[in-house]
Amino acid sequence: MTNISDNRLASLLQKQIEAAGGLPFVTFMEQCLYHPQYGYYMTNRQRIGKTGDFFTSSSVHALFGGLIARQLVQMDELLGEEAFQVVEQGAGEGHLALDILDALAASAPQLYQRLSYTLVERGPESRQRQAATLEKHAARVSWCDEQEWTLEQGCYLSNELVDAFPVHLLEKHDGQFQEVFVANQPDGSFTEELRDLSTPALTDYFEWLGTAPLEGNRAEANLIAPHWMRGVGERIQKGFALTIDYGYPSEELYAPYRRTGTLMCYHRHQADDNPYDKVGEKDLTAHVDFTALQKAGEEAGLKSLWFGEQYRFLMSLGFVEELMALEAKTSDEQEARALRLTLKNLIMPDAGMGEIFKVLVQGKNVGQPELLCARSLQDLPFPMGGM
Numbered sequence: 326m327t328n329i330s331d332n333r334l335a336s337l338l339q340k341q342i343e344a345a346g347g348l349p350f351v352t353f354m355e356q357c358l359y360h361p362q363y364g365y366y367m368t369n370r371q372r373i374g375k376t377g378d379f380f381t382s383s384s385v386h387a388l389f390g391g392l393i394a395r396q397l398v399q400m401d402e403l404l405g406e407e408a409f410q411v412v413e414q415g416a417g418e419g420h421l422a423l424d425i426l427d428a429l430a431a432s433a434p435q436l437y438q439r440l441s442y443t444l445v446e447r448g449p450e451s452r453q454r455q456a457a458t459l460e461k462h463a464a465r466v467s468w469c470d471e472q473e474w475t476l477e478q479g480c481y482l483s484n485e486l487v488d489a490f491p492v493h494l495l496e497k498h499d500g501q502f503q504e505v506f507v508a509n510q511p512d513g514s515f516t517e518e519l520r521d522l523s524t525p526a527l528t529d530y531f532e533w534l535g536t537a538p539l540e541g542n543r544a545e546a547n548l549i550a551p552h553w554m555r556g557v558g559e560r561i562q563k564g565f566a567l568t569i570d571y572g573y574p575s576e577e578l579y580a581p582y583r584r585t586g587t588l589m590c591y592h593r594h595q596a597d598d599n600p601y602d603k604v605g606e607k608d609l610t611a612h613v614d615f616t617a618l619q620k621a622g623e624e625a626g627l628k629s630l631w632f633g634e635q636y637r638f639l640m641s642l643g644f645v646e647e648l649m650a651l652e653a654k655t656s657d658e659q660e661a662r663a664l665r666l667t668l669k670n671l672i673m674p675d676a677g678m679g680e681i682f683k684v685l686v687q688g689k690n691v692g693q694p695e696l697l698c699a700r701s702l703q704d705l706p707f708p709m710g711g712m
């Protein structure tokens with residue numbers, strides 16, 4: 326339970342709740358993550374990696390970015406090898422940008438010279454961390470705000486951005502949606518109340534989507550995601566959008582068995598489902614609806630080119646041969662084993678990031694190209710004995 330007197334953000338939220346008579350959960354989550362002074366993503370803390378709160382694929386191993394770089398090289402070929410822009414939104418510590426730029430500098434130096442890499446980041450403190458991480462690529466990188474970027478030709482990408490957008494929480498009872506509001510308790514903690522919807526945009530959203538949470542179930546609605554996806558489509562003139570995140574198509578996200586939704590909190594590698602404790606110190610996140618992204622993208626001229634599990638995406642881009650090449654560089658069996666275990670995490674279907682993480686590739690004004698990441702696994706060599 327949050328002791329309000331010890332937590333500045335919690336006492337600010339308590340005052341806002343008092344003044345407004347309760348806050349929709351989405352507003353509470355927005356403040357927890359992005360309050361300009363105390364929000365989780367706005368303060369100076371280690372969030373990602375071993376000494377942070379959670380791992381992302383890009384923090385697991387440089388191979389993740391190295392394989393994405395291979396896909397970028399093919400996209401550049403498809404676009405005629407002219408000026409090539411990469412725009413990455415929500416880059417966290419900048420690991421993915423670093424690994425992509427390192428890989429391109431080493432294996433596609435001509436593309437590297439023609440490339441501009443723009444980072445779009447909401448947290449001022451994260452921008453500083455990214456700048457430090459990317460110091461050696463300073464000539465290639467720049468930063469801008471979400472409303473500023475445009476992409477004439479190239480690829481827009483994000484890894485675990487959309488799951489960090491604040492969500493509305495809803496429940497359906499007696500055929501009616503109700504929304505979760507956050508209220509104050511006399512003992513200084515927060516509590517939930519089910520109330521009428523804060524906005525008709527929620528019913529409009531489910532009508533638009535064509536799928537909705539079922540009777541008795543709790544679920545999230547990420548209204549920012551389709552809005553963001555349309556914005557991405559409008560900003561791209563010619564090129565690709567690559568979205569990596571954990572989530573499902575709508576039918577699976579709102580399946581009958583998913584009774585309590587997908588909202589999760591992360592603090593020091595412990596996952597829990599209580600967003601009302603340690604506010605501003607935990608990451609709050611919800612799974613992404615990839616059907617909504619595809620539908621919104623189509624409305625803005627983004628054709629879905631490929632959608633699938635992260636393990637398929639990485640395998641098709643040469644995961645196995647890269648793993649073998651890395652292994653061959655070490656003669657120490659313990660080191661090789663540690664490497665295999667680390668990399669296995671990126672593709673493991675159950676406990677790892679392989680299946681729950683999905684990749685969506687969309688294209689605008691690029692036709693229907695055969696992407697490397699779309700290669701069938703049956704066509705790839707599988708020397709998997711040592712894994």
Ligand SMILES: C[S@@+](CC[C@H](N)C(=O)[O-])C[C@H]1O[C@@H](n2cnc3c(N)ncnc32)[C@H](O)[C@@H]1O
Nearest residue numbers: 366381383415416417445446447448484485489
């Ligand atoms: C989970 S982290 C992403 C991790 C990172 N991409 C990686 O691979 O390690 C989410 C990031 O998105 C940023 N973010 C959230 N909303 C954003 C927005 N609207 N525009 C730009 N960045 C945003 C957060 O500040 C944070 O850096």
